[in-house]
Amino acid sequence: MKLHLWRGKETTTHKERGNVSKNSKSRSGSFLWAAVVAVLAVVCSAGQSTSGNLTGAGSTWVYPLVAKWAAAYETKTSIKVNYQSIGSGGGIAQIKAGTVAFGASDMPLKPEDLRSAGLIQFPTAVAGEDLVYNLPGIKPGQIILSGPLVADIYLGKVKKWNDAAIAKLNPGLKLPTMNITVVHRSDGSGTTFTFCDYLSKVSPEWKEKVGANTSVAWPTGVGGKGNEGVASYVQRIPGSIGYVEYAYILESHLSDARMINRDGKVVRPSLKGFQDAAAHVDFTKAQDFYVILTDHTGPDTWPISGCTWQILRKNAPKETNMDVMKFFDWGFEQGQKMAESISFGPLPPSTVKAIKAYWKDQLGYTL
DSSP states (O other), rough: OEEEEOOOOOOOOOOOSSOOOOOHHHHHHHHHHHHHHHHHHHHHHSOBBTTEEEEEEEOOHHHHHHHHHHHHHHHHHOOOOEEOOOHHHHHHHHHHHHHHSEEEEESOOOOHHHHTEEEEEEEEEHHHHHHHOOOOOOOOOOOEEHHHHOOOOOOOOTOTOOHHHHHHSTTOOOOOOOOOEEEHHHHHHHHHHHHHHHHHHOOOHHHHTTTSSOOHHHHHHHOSSSHHHHHHHHHHHEEHHHHHHHHHHHTTTTTHHHHHHHSSOOOOOOOOHHHHHHHSSSSSEEEEEEEOOOOOOOOOOOOEEEEEEEEEEEETHHHHHHHHHHHHHHHHHHOHHHHHHOOBBBBOOOHHHHHHHHHHHHSSSSO
C-alpha cells in the first residue's frame, strides 16, 4: 500500500522589466492569485480522508499490524487505508504538516510537545524488538546477550564475535573470530528510540555519549532504512548484528538473540514477554498515554518492549479524525486475533475505554 501525498509547488516571481500594460499586469496578478488559492486548497486537503481513502504514515514497527487491519477493514467497509512505513520521525513530521490523517510513532510525544503542536496521541498495541545476527554455524536463539554488552557492541568497544565479554555469556558455544558489523537505522525511527532508551537504562556510558531519540549520532556501524532495511543488511552481511521489531523476525526468519532481562533471567521475545512488560504500566492513568515499556521487572518480561502511538491533529476536519477513530476502534474491537497472530499484544478493554474518553475530552467528539 502506498501513500499518495499532494504537494504544491513553490511560486516565485521575478522583477518585471520594460513596459507592461495595466491589463497584462492585472491578468498576471489574477492568474498568480488563482494559482496560490489552488495550491492552498491542495495542501489544506492533503491530510483529509477523501473518496473512501484514509492516509497515514510513520512507524515501520507497526506496519505489519496496520497492513493486516487495513486489508480486512477495506473488505468490510470499502474504505482503503493507505499507510506508508517511513519511520516514526517521518510520521511525526507528516502529521504536524497536515499532509496525512494520522501519524504513527513508537516514541510517544511528551504532553507539553503535544499541546504546543496541537496534537493528540493514543496507543495501538504492544510489541517488542530484538537483536538479530548473521553468524555461520550459529542457530537462532543460540547467542545470549545482555543490555550492557549490546551497548558496548554499539559503542564500538566490542569488535569481534569471539570477544571475552560475549564468550563469558555463551560458555560452550564456538564463537567465530569474525569482525562485528553493527547495523542501525538511517532514518528517524521509533524502533531506534526504544532500543536506545533501553541501552540508556542499562549503560551509563551509552546514556551520556549517545542517549535516546528517534535519531542519534551512532558511534559506529552502517545504516538501513526502516526495519526492512536493517533486516536486509543483516541477512546480506556475515558477522552483522542489528535490531528489528519482532514481526519482521518472524516474517523473514531471522536469527534472533536471547537476552538477559532486569531480573537476570534469560528470555526470548514473545507475546507474553511483551504483555508482561505492559503489565507494569497503566495507560489509563498516564497523561496522553505517555508510558515507556523498556527494562521492566518480571521473570518473563522482555526487556526491549514498546508500543506505537497514533497521532492526530486537533484542528483537522471532524470527518477526517472520525474516520481515523473508526478504523482504529475497529482494530481494537475486531482485530485482536490478527494482532496476536503476528505477536502484537492487544490493548486491554480498560485502555480502549480510556482512549474513547480521551477522544471526547481532547476533540470534543467521539464515536
